[in-house]
Amino acid sequence: RSYIMDVFVKDSLLIATGLLKNYFSIDYGTTWAPLKDTNFSNNIINCFFSDSSALLSTNSGLYKFSYSTLNMSKLNNNLPNYYFYSFAKKGDTIYAGSDGHGIFVSFDNGNYWNPNYNGLNGLKIHAILIYENIIFAATDNGLYKSFDYGLNWVIASNSLNNIAIKSIVSYNFFIFISADGGIYKSIDGGSYWVPINTGLSCFQIKTLVINNDYLFANCNYSNSSVWKRSLSELTSIAETDFSNLNLYPNPATNILTLNLSQQQGLQKATVSIFDIQSKQMLQQSITEAQ
Numbered sequence: 483r484s485y486i487m488d489v490f491v492k493d494s495l496l497i498a499t500g501l502l503k504n505y506f507s508i509d510y511g512t513t514w515a516p517l518k519d520t521n522f523s524n525n526i527i528n529c530f531f532s533d534s535s536a537l538l539s540t541n542s543g544l545y546k547f548s549y550s551t552l553n554m555s556k557l558n559n560n561l562p563n564y565y566f567y568s569f570a571k572k573g574d575t576i577y578a579g580s581d582g583h584g585i586f587v588s589f590d591n592g593n594y595w596n597p598n599y600n601g602l603n604g605l606k607i608h609a610i611l612i613y614e615n616i617i618f619a620a621t622d623n624g625l626y627k628s629f630d631y632g633l634n635w636v637i638a639s640n641s642l643n644n645i646a647i648k649s650i651v652s653y654n655f656f657i658f659i660s661a662d663g664g665i666y667k668s669i670d671g672g673s674y675w676v677p678i679n680t681g682l683s684c685f686q687i688k689t690l691v692i693n694n695d696y697l698f699a700n701c702n703y704s705n706s707s708v709w710k711r712s713l714s715e716l717t718s719i720a721e722t723d724f725s726n727l728n729l730y731p732n733p734a735t736n737i738l739t740l741n742l743s744q745q746q747g748l749q750k751a752t753v754s755i756f757d758i759q760s761k762q763m764l765q766q767s768i769t770e771a772q
Contacts, residue, residue: 485500485501485502486498486499486500487499487500487501487525488526490526490529490531490536492531492536494507494508494509494510495507495508495531495536495549496510496511497517497526497529497536497538497547498514499525499526500525501525503516503517504516504517504524504525504526505517506547506552508552515552517547517554518553518554524540524541524542524545525540525541526538526539526540527539527540527541527565527566527567528566528567528568528569530569530571530576530578532571532576532591532592533591534548534549534550534591535547535548535549535592536549537557537566537569537576537578537592538554539565539566539567539578541565542563543556543557543558543561543562543563543564544556544557544561544564544566544578545557546592557592557593557595559593559594559595560594560595560596560597561586561595562583564580564581564582564583565580565581566578566579566580566581566586567579567580567581567606567607567608568607568608568609568610568620569610570610570611570612570617571612572612574589574590574591575587575588575589575631576588576591576592577610577612577617577632578595579606579607579608579609579610579619580606580607581606581607582605582606583597583599584597584598584599584602584605584607585597585598585599585602585607585610585619585632586598586599587631587632598628598631598632598633599635600633600634600635601626601634601635601636602619602621602626602635605619605621605622605623605626606621606622607619607620607621608620608621608622608646608647608648608649609647609648609649609650610650611650611651611652611657613652613657613671613672614671615629616628616629616671616672617631617632618638618650618657618672619635620647620648620649620650620659621646621647622646622647623643623644623645623646624637624638624639624642624643624644624645624647625637625638625639625642625645625647625650625659625672626638627672638672638673639668639672639673639674639675641674641675642659642661642666642675645661645662645663646661646662647659647660647661648660648661648687648688648689649687649688649689649690650690651690651691651692651697653692653697653713653717654717655669656668656669656716656717657669657671657672658678658690658692658697658716659675659690660687660688660689660690660699661687662685662686663677663679663685664677664678664679664682664685664687665677665678665679665682665687665690665697665699666678667716670754673754674752674754678711678716681709681711682699682709684699684701684702684707684709686701686702687699687700687701687702688700688701688702692713695712695713695714696710696711696712696713697710697711697712697713697716698710699711727740727741727742728740728741728742729741738755740753752766753766
């Protein structure tokens with residue numbers, strides 16, 4: 483017998499990590515076999531299932547488990563022996579977030595890796611989200627974003643600076659994060675955030691998961707509980723008549739005027755202006771029609 487600490491699942495494939503050995507099953511857990519090239523010192527911290535293989539983060543580096551050969555191989559191509567807590571994939575490009583060493587990127591489905599952490603030095607990457615052409619990194623020191631495939635990173639929102647972000651997920655054009663203080667959502671690409679903590683009694687959320695029509699939130703270890711809220715409720719937007727909104731000149735070069743003086747019922751709003759690359763150029767709060 484072995485003490486199993488965690489199990490990672492993709493369809494019929496299960497990978498289990500224990501104190502003495504790691505195991506896998508390809509028949510929904512009916513039969514099990516030990517993973518080759520692993521031992522007690524290589525407990526699996528995280529697992530990312532790709533198209534042809536699974537990436538296994540261990541306390542001695544990153545390994546690849548091949549679906550075709552059922553064998554393990556250590557990834558040594560420009561990849562140090564770091565802990566990797568988060569992964570994201572788009573096409574053949576895979577992003578791996580490390581513990582205190584930024585993000586590493588592979589453009590060939592995990593064979594060769596390059597460090598891409600300009601702006602993320604010294605930060606633990608809890609989660610990575612690819613949202614359209616923007617890559618988000620949830621760190622211990624705020625939410626960061628990149629517009630150039632992870633080469634350079636900037637703070638996504640000043641309101642989240644110096645706040646530990648534990649998880650980030652998206653649904654349509656909505657983005658949700660868990661941070662110190664609960665759960666927040668954004669509808670403008672991650673620049674402006676509003677709390678959505680109604681009904682929560684735990685505000686230290688470790689993980690967010692979207693399943694069917696619900697957003698699930700897993701509280702931290704000291705208050706182990708799971709909460710859910712309907713996505714249809716979280717993503718509903720009240721219709722507003724903006725027929726009196728006046729924007730000129732259009733197109734504009736250096737000066738753009740937004741006239742809201744005729745807008746009825748406007749008490750509080752935030753105006754954000756982005757360029758064609760989704761880079762925020764301006765954000766201003768408005769407390770009344772002006």
